[in-house]
Amino acid sequence: MTEVEWLAGQSKAMVTYARSVATMRQRRLLACGYCRLHWDALPDDRLKRFVVHIEKYADGAGSSLVRAYTLYDVVKVPAVRNALPPGLLPVLKSAQASNGDSIDNSFPLWSDAPAQVALLRDIFGNPFHPTPFSPEWRTATAVALASQMYESRDFGAMPILADALQDAGCDNTDVLNHCREPGVHVRGCWVVDLVLDKG
Incomplete structure (x- = not known):
């Protein structure tokens, strides 16, 4: 994998690279992010509750996994x-996959390559340019904005977050551009994770 391939949005190369570095949290939130993009197309409310529980589990709520697995069984209904x-089915499968599952199940190459590329960029940024993030940029305003977006899953305030970070002294163009440029944002967004200090 090269930076040129990443920036060009070559989905197969990006997925291969991300598979080698992604945490299970990132894998799960990537899949949940795709489900969120297709929220209204989920044919059963139990699948929506499944996604919510997987998101909670990704953030450390252990009991949510059992609930999620029970809800996931609805995909067996013809x-x-x-x-x-x-x-969408392989993406749902990957949301509940474990470390013991095959890489094709836990981190598949999606048929919707543009969506996968957009979400990979949102969650991983540009992995060839790791972003140093100063704790001084985590002002009360920046953290409150990031927390509100994370909890509500409404990332419309990303440009305002950029302003708050800039007011705090952030001059990193990757961070500021990611907040201000059009694009998809989901839980696991690399900038929001940095502000909230999520590892």
């Missing part, structure tokens, strides 16, 4: 399975 949008 009417639900047949109503899933094309390509």
Whole structure:
């Protein structure tokens, strides 16, 4: 994997690279992020609750995994399975996959390559340019904005977060541009994670 391939959005190379560095939290939030992009197309409310529980589990709520697995069983119902949008089933499977599952199940190459590229960029940024993040940039305002977006899953205030970070002394163009440029943002967004100090 090269930086040129990453910046060009070559999905297969990006997935291969991300597989080698992603934490299980990032893998799960990547899959949940895709489900969030297709929220209204999920054919059963139990699948929506499944995604919510996987997000909670990714952030350390251990009891949520058992609930999620129970809800996931709804994909065995033929009417639900047949109503899933094309390509969504492997993503749902990856959301609940464990370290013991095959890499193809826990981190598949999606049929929707543009969405996967957009979400990989949101979660991993540019891995060839690690971003030093000063603790001084974690002002009360920046943390409050990031927390509110993380909890609500509404990332419309990203440009305001950029202003707050800049007011705190942040001059990193990668951070500021990621907040201000159009694009997809989900839980696991690398900038929001840095502000909230999520490892």
